[in-house]
Every structure is written in structure tokens, then in C-alpha cells.
Amino acid sequence: MVEQTAERSEGRGASVIVNVVDVLRCFTVAEPLQGVTEIAAHVGLHKSSVSRILATLEHEQIVERDEPTRKYRLGLGLIAVAGPLLANLDVRRLAMDELTALSEATGETAALNIWDGGAAVTVEQIPSKRQVKHTSAMGSRYNTGWSASVQVFLAHRGAGRVRGLIDDGRVRFDGPVDMDAYLQRLDNVRRDGYAVNHGETSDEEVGVAAPVRDHRGEVVAAVLIAAPYYRVATEDLPSLADACRQAGHRIGLRLGALPD
Incomplete structure (x- = not known):
């Protein structure tokens, strides 16, 4: 029973990570600004789920809000994550x-x-x-x-x-x-x-x-x-x-x- 619970938890964790990556991949050079509705349609998630993911990413400065449009774009926090990779x-x-x-x-x-x-x-x-x-x-x-x-x-x-x-x-x-x-x-x-x-x-x-x-x-x-x-x-x-x-x-x- 413990093993099954752990497996289910691990599966949910993996799913969340995949969803976060899918959301981040919506931001492209051609379309740097993305709204909750557009992302939800692209990745196949409910808008409430996308909103929660974006709220967490915004808190970590991975994305930031574009005030004029109220949409999101990639934030400077992403550079801090990718910086060590590029440097190495x-x-x-x-x-x-x-x-x-x-x-x-x-x-x-x-x-x-x-x-x-x-x-x-x-x-x-x-x-x-x-x-x-x-x-x-x-x-x-x-x-x-x-x-x-x-x-x-x-x-x-x-x-x-x-x-x-x-x-x-x-x-x-x-x-x-x-x-x-x-x-x-x-x-x-x-x-x-x-x-x-x-x-x-x-x-x-x-x-x-x-x-x-x-x-x-x-x-x-x-x-x-x-x-x-x-x-x-x-x-x-x-x-x-x-x-x-x-x-x-x-x-x-x-x-x-x-x-x-």
C-alpha cells in the first residue's frame, strides 16, 4: 500500500513538471506574450491550472506580467537558471x-x-x-x-x-x-x-x-x-x-x- 501511494505521488509529481515545461514552451520568439486562455488551449489544461502554474513561476521570477496586456512573458529569473549551463x-x-x-x-x-x-x-x-x-x-x-x-x-x-x-x-x-x-x-x-x-x-x-x-x-x-x-x-x-x-x-x- 505504501509503495502504491508513493508511485501515485511520483506520477503526480512528474505530471506537474511536464505541465510546467509545456507552459514554458508556449513562450516563443514569435509569440513572447501569452495569456492564460491561449496557454490553456495550447497545452490542454484548465485555465485554473494554468493560472496556478503561472502564479508560481511569477513568484520565482521565471515569468513576469506585461501590464499593458495583462499577459505573461519569460522573466529574468530564467537567465539565473540557464546561466550556469551556458557558462559551462x-x-x-x-x-x-x-x-x-x-x-x-x-x-x-x-x-x-x-x-x-x-x-x-x-x-x-x-x-x-x-x-x-x-x-x-x-x-x-x-x-x-x-x-x-x-x-x-x-x-x-x-x-x-x-x-x-x-x-x-x-x-x-x-x-x-x-x-x-x-x-x-x-x-x-x-x-x-x-x-x-x-x-x-x-x-x-x-x-x-x-x-x-x-x-x-x-x-x-x-x-x-x-x-x-x-x-x-x-x-x-x-x-x-x-x-x-x-x-x-x-x-x-x-x-x-x-x-x-
Whole structure:
């Protein structure tokens, strides 16, 4: 009887944690302000449950109230939680000089992404100095299969794993995709050492990404160049890809990767 009670309590605790995480994931770069009604509809909880979760998160400064709209947004308390993680990401710290050099050499935004199991997450960025540029907020998640950084991470996972991520919706496409052709594309990415998104996720953006390997030879990050589509012709892609690939290689050497 005691064991059953403990199991039920543990199950309820796990459920509460999942609900809190689901609520937090409603806040995105595109929709930073969320109301109780919108969140409740999105996560499938009663509004009273969402209100209780938000009240607790507000008390801990994880979310804060936007007074003009009476909606919520993520609060500064979240930085305190994520700060130790970001500070301890060696790859992020070691990549800064190379990202700065890459941005200066290409004139475009250079970023570093890591893989969280279902998306490429931006953890560092050096914006282009040009007036017109492409940037993303820290912590932005990309899970479309055409994203250059997503291609890099998937290219170094088995075909079965890639199929699984696509089948369960963690990696997405706007429409039908030829799986065999996509897997062949990933093979090419792995062979060539870089991936390209030439207006495939947005007709206004180009992305070029290359892997970063650690001392084990594992891909632990991706270096990304992001640029406006109008500024990058097809013939410019090889030079951008080479610059990106070299930057990823140099960051890897700092992580202990073996020289080629």
C-alpha cells in the first residue's frame, strides 16, 4: 500500500513538471506574450491550472506580467537558471574568437548551435555589422529538416534515428518529403562537411552550417552563417561553406579534436 501511494505521488509529481515545461514552451520568439486562455488551449489544461502554474513561476521570477496586456512573458529569473549551463558550455566559450573572425571575414552573422535531441538551439551569435542582416534570439530552436544546422546534426545520426525524429514530428517539413532523397542529401552533408539552406526555410534567408567535433570525434555543435537571400548568389555558396567548415574545424581543435 505504501509503495502504491508513493508511485501515485511520483506520477503526480512528474505530471506537474511536464505541465510546467509545456507552459514554458508556449513562450516563443514569435509569440513572447501569452495569456492564460491561449496557454490553456495550447497545452490542454484548465485555465485554473494554468493560472496556478503561472502564479508560481511569477513568484520565482521565471515569468513576469506585461501590464499593458495583462499577459505573461519569460522573466529574468530564467537567465539565473540557464546561466550556469551556458557558462559551462565549453564549446560556446571556445567558439567566440572563431565566430567573431568568421563574421568579419564574411560580413554575415555567425552563430553556434547545439543539438537538444530534437532541435538546433542557438547558444552564441556574432551579428553582421551590415544594416540588413539575419539574426536569431539566444535560445531559438530550429527543427525544420531544411535548416542548415539541423541537416548537420542529422547527417551524423543513423538513418533509423532520422526517420524516427521525422515520424514523431520532432523534425518537421512544410510539406511531403522524399525520404530517400533527404537521406541522400544528409549523406552528402556528411561527405562534404557542410550543409546549405538556400532559401528553403525562408525565401529571405540563406544558411550555411558545418560541424564542430570534440576529442571523441563526436559532433557537438554546428557553426552557422546566416545571410539575407538577396546577398548570396549560388556561386557564393562554396566560399561561404569553406569559411564555415574551416571555422568549425578550428573550434574542434580547441576542443581536442584530432587534426585531419
